[in-house]
Structures are given as structure tokens and as C-alpha cells.
Amino acid sequence: MHLNRLPMNALHSLNGELSRPDLESRAGPDDHDDLRLWLRLLTCCNLIEGDIRRRLRIDFETTLPRFDLMAQLLRVPEGMKMSELSRHMMVTNGNITGITDQLEKEGLVERLKVASDRRSSIIRLTPKGKRAFKKMADAHEHWIQSLFSGLSDKSRKALFDALGELKLLAQTRLAARD
Amino acid sequence: MHLNRLPMNALHSLNGELSRPDLESRAGPDDHDDLRLWLRLLTCCNLIEGDIRRRLRIDFETTLPRFDLMAQLLRVPEGMKMSELSRHMMVTNGNITGITDQLEKEGLVERLKVASDRRSSIIRLTPKGKRAFKKMADAHEHWIQSLFSGLSDKSRKALFDALGELKLLAQTRLAARD
DNA sequence: TATTGTTATACTCTATAACTATA
DNA sequence: TATAGTTATAGAGTATAACAATA
Numbered sequence: 001m002h003l004n005r006l007p008m009n010a011l012h013s014l015n016g017e018l019s020r021p022d023l024e025s026r027a028g029p030d031d032h033d034d035l036r037l038w039l040r041l042l043t044c045c046n047l048i049e050g051d052i053r054r055r056l057r058i059d060f061e062t063t064l065p066r067f068d069l070m071a072q073l074l075r076v077p078e079g080m081k082m083s084e085l086s087r088h089m090m091v092t093n094g095n096i097t098g099i100t101d102q103l104e105k106e107g108l109v110e111r112l113k114v115a116s117d118r119r120s121s122i123i124r125l126t127p128k129g130k131r132a133f134k135k136m137a138d139a140h141e142h143w144i145q146s147l148f149s150g151l152s153d154k155s156r157k158a159l160f161d162a163l164g165e166l167k168l169l170a171q172t173r174l175a176a177r178d
Numbered sequence: 179m180h181l182n183r184l185p186m187n188a189l190h191s192l193n194g195e196l197s198r199p200d201l202e203s204r205a206g207p208d209d210h211d212d213l214r215l216w217l218r219l220l221t222c223c224n225l226i227e228g229d230i231r232r233r234l235r236i237d238f239e240t241t242l243p244r245f246d247l248m249a250q251l252l253r254v255p256e257g258m259k260m261s262e263l264s265r266h267m268m269v270t271n272g273n274i275t276g277i278t279d280q281l282e283k284e285g286l287v288e289r290l291k292v293a294s295d296r297r298s299s300i301i302r303l304t305p306k307g308k309r310a311f312k313k314m315a316d317a318h319e320h321w322i323q324s325l326f327s328g329l330s331d332k333s334r335k336a337l338f339d340a341l342g343e344l345k346l347l348a349q350t351r352l353a354a355r356d
Numbered sequence: 357t358a359t360t361g362t363t364a365t366a367c368t369c370t371a372t373a374a375c376t377a378t379a
Numbered sequence: 380t381a382t383a384g385t386t387a388t389a390g391a392g393t394a395t396a397a398c399a400a401t402a
Contacts, residue, residue, distance in 0.1 A: 021262075021265045021266040022266065022268060022345075022349070023246065023266070023267065023268070024345075025250075025266060026246065026249040026250045026252075026253060026266070032319065032323065033334065033338070034319075034322050034323050034326040034327070034334070035318075035319055035322050035323075036338070037326065037334060037337060037338050037341070038226065038322050038326065040338065040341045040342065040345060041219075041222065041223060041226075041337070041341055042223060042227065043345055044219065044341050044344050044345045044348060045219060045220060045223035045227075046268070047268075047345070047348045047349065047352060048216065048219075048348055049220065049223075050268075051348075051352055053391090063390095063391065063392085064391095064392095065391085065392075068201065068204065071204040072203075072204045074204075075204060081360085081361095082360075082361065083359080083360060083361080084199075086361095087199050088199040088200065088201070088203060088204070089201070090200065090201070090224070090225075090228075091392085091393070091394090092393075092394065092395080093360075093361060093362085094361085094362070094363075094364090094393090094394085094395085094396095095392075095393065095394085096361085097361065097362055097363080098362095098363095098392095101362095117359095117360080117401075117402075118360095118400080118401060118402090119359070119360040119361065119399095119400060119401045119402070120359095120360060120361080120401095121360085121361075140213075141210065141212075141213055144212050144213050144216050145210065145212050145213075146351070147347065147348055147351055148212040148215065148216065148344070148347075149212070150347045150351075151340070151343060151344060151347065152343065155339070155340035155343050155344070156211065156212075156215060156340075158336035158337070158339075158340045159215060159219070159336075159337065159340040159341070159344070160211070160214070160215050160218065161333070161336075162329070162333035162334075162336045162337040162340070163215070163218045163219055163222050163337070164218065165329060165330065165333050166222050166326070166329060166333070166337070167200075167202075167218060167221055167222050167225070169325065169326075169328045169329065170222060170225045170226055170229075170325055171200070171225065173324065173325055173328075174225060174229055241368065241369085242368095242369095243368085243369070243370095259383080259384095260383070260384065261382085261383060261384080264384095269369085269370070269371085270370075270371060270372080271383075271384060271385085272370090272371080272372085272373095272384085272385070272386075272387090273369075273370065273371085274384085275384065275385055275386080276369090276385095276386095277369095295378080295379075295382095295383080296377080296378060296379085296383095297376095297377060297378045297379070297382070297383040297384065298378095298382095298383060298384080299383085299384075
């Protein structure tokens with residue numbers, strides 16, 4: 001099928017895959033291309049995401065959702081409503097409350113009451129939160145770069161474009177089911 | 179508040195992104211390409227994986243790890259050792275025990291003692307498990323195809339190759355840290 | 357009536373580590 | 380000593396649903 005992947009060494013199994021076992025190795029010769037593509041995508045993502053989670057925990061005693069929430073806030077210095085955060089992070093409201101509670105307790109974010117709608121809160125990073133997040137974001141960027149830096153420019157560009165196409169497709173088709 | 183559901187119109191934010199909020203929208207103009215690429219990859223994966231999990235739960239009352247375990251077994255009719263499953267699924271041994279317990283209780287897999295090594299078990303699908311899994315796998319393949327079918331052939335091919343490169347990179351670099 | 361945010365809850369997934377029985 | 384599998388535990392992550400206050 002798809003031989004000649006990358007630098008060929010002797011480590012291929014009979015059907016042309018690398019011998020390192022992973023999720024993709026569950027694909028059989030009769031499985032279709034889209035399925036193989038999906039398994040490869042999932043394997044890549046899980047590998048990298050798992051590493052990021054591990055490092056966030058070990059180096060910063062934090063988690064990916066906490067990191068994500070702070071990342072969202074950094075870009076909007078005036079803060080965001082919790083419902084906005086919920087949409088961006090694609091999780092339900094209650095979870096945002098929980099993460100916000102933790103971060104607020106540690107002095108990294110603060111809730112502000114908004115006059116125009118007394119149900120709403122605006123969440124924003126405190127100065128301490130900004131400093132703490134910038135350290136993490138720097139490290140995070142280095143982790144990512146050290147993983148992606150070996151990619152050829154061609155692959156990097158191809159990935160970015162093709163994933164853009166896929167994301168739009170997925171968002172469109174999934175939203176169409178509501 | 180949810181205007182702009184679907185078809186593409188003039189709804190781009192200033193920096194050329196779609197207005198639909200997602201994880202990638204946390205990237206700022208000063209963030210580097212690799213980081214944006216990673217966020218896009220993560221968003222794609224989360225969208226699709228979330229949908230798969232939801233459908234597995236609703237249509238088949240099962241979960242992704244259970245599905246994955248059965249998928250691994252289908253390809254090896256004679257069964258696999260639990261430690262092999264653990265490697266392939268990239269989770270620790272205890273978790274394989276847990277999932278296997280569930281599936282065994284439902285009659286979908288069976289443990290066989292192996293004579294040559296009395297510590298080991300071979301796990302394999304029962305006939306009932308095979309039938310049940312094939313139904314799920316068919317549905318699963320349709321879900322995937324209905325999401326990916328809109329991809330251009332060019333993008334599909336580019337994705338597959340570039341992800342192959344990335345997977346190898348990630349596996350190599352992450353393994354190098356042990 | 358609908359929305360914002362909170363609370364309570366339950367379940368899956370996962371890693372860690374201590375344990376057993378073999379090898 | 381090392382490995383195969385089990386058990387127990389704790390925490391992450393998430394969804395669901397009921398609720399209060401406000402729109």
C-alpha cells in the first residue's frame with residue numbers, strides 16, 4: 001500500500017507499517033483510507049497531547065484545561081464571560097465554573113461583576129496569573145517546537161492547510177446535526 | 179446568540195480565522211507556526227473524537243477504549259496477550275485488566291490460559307463479540323467517511339503522508355526520553 | 357420563557373503503586 | 380530479579396440535570 005514512508009530502515013512489518021505498535025496498527029488491509037487516516041491522526045494527537053499533559057503536571061503542577069483557560073484569557077486582557085469561555089473551550093458551563101474556582105483560589109484569575117447583566121461574570125487573569133501563564137506558555141511553545149521542528153517545511157504547510165480544510169468540514173457537519 | 183451557524187459567508191475575524199470559536203482561536207498573532215499547527219491538529223482531533231465517543235455511547239452503549247480493544251482483537255483471531263494489548267493501546271496494564279473484565283462479563287471477549295507461561299492470558303473475541311464488533315465497526319467507518327469524504331484527494335494524501343512523518347518524529351523523540 | 361452561572365453527581369479514563377504468581 | 384497480570388486508589392475530565400437569579 002503506502003510503502004516508502006520516511007527514511008527507510010529495516011523496521012517495517014510485513015504490511016509496510018513501522019513495527020512500533022500503536023492505535024493505527026489496529027487497521028487491517030481491508031480498512032479504508034479514511035479510517036487509516038483517522039487512526040493516524042488520533043495517534044499523533046494522543047502522543048503529543050499526552051506529553052503536554054505530563055509536562056504541565058510535572059513542571060507546573062497544572063492541567064491542560066487550566067492551561068487552555070488561561071491561554072484564552074491572555075488574548076483578551078479585558079476578560080471574557082464564562083459562557084464565552086465555555087463556547088471556546090467546547091465544554092459545558094459547569095466545568096468552566098470548576099476550573100475558574102481553582103484558578104481563582106490560587107489568585108491566577110479573578111471574577112468581575114458586570115453592571116449591564118447581573119447574571120454574568122467577567123473572568124480575567126490577575127497580574128500574578130499573567131506572569132505565571134507566560135512562563136508556562138514559553139515552555140509549552142518550546143515543547144511543541146521541539147516536537148515539530150523536525151517536520152519538513154512542505155509537510156508543515158501541507159498539514160496546516162489540510163487540517164484547516166478538515167476542521168471546517170468537521171465543524172460544519174457536526175453543527176448541522178443540531 | 180448563535181447566528182452564523184453554517185455556510186461560509188463574510189464571517190471572518192480580523193486575522194482570517196473563521197468566527198466559530200474553538201481552541202485554535204486562542205492563538206495570537208505573535209504565536210509561532212508550530213503552535214498554531216498544533217492547536218489546529220488538536221481541535222480537529224477533539225471534534226472528531228468527541229463525536230465518535232458520543233455516537234459509540236448513544237448507539238452502542240460503549241466507549242472508545244472498549245471499541246479500540248475489540249478492534250485490536252478482531253485483527254488477531256487467535257487472540258493477544260494483555261501485555262501486547264497494553265503496548266498497542268498505549269495504556270498501562272491495570273487499565274487493560276479493567277476493560278477486559280467488563281467485556282468478559284458481557285460475553286464479548288474471553289480469557290484463555292496459556293500452557294507455556296502460566297502468568298499470561300490470551301484475550302480473544304468470542305463469536306458474540308465478533309458479531310457485535312462488526313456492527314460497531316461498520317457504523318464507525320460510516321461516521322468517519324461521512325466526516326472525511328468532503329476532503330479533497332490532495333488534502334487526504336497530504337494529510338496521510340505528513341501525519342506519518344509527524345507520528346514517526348513524535349514517537350522517536352518521546353521514546354528518546356526514557 | 358430563556359439564559360447565566362452554580363451545584364451536585366456520576367461515570368469513564370488514566371497513572372501509580374503495591375501485590376501475587378510465575379519465570 | 381524480572382515479568383504478567385491484578386487490585387486499589389486517586390485524580391482528571393466530562394456530561395447531565397436541577398437550581399437560583401436575572402433577562
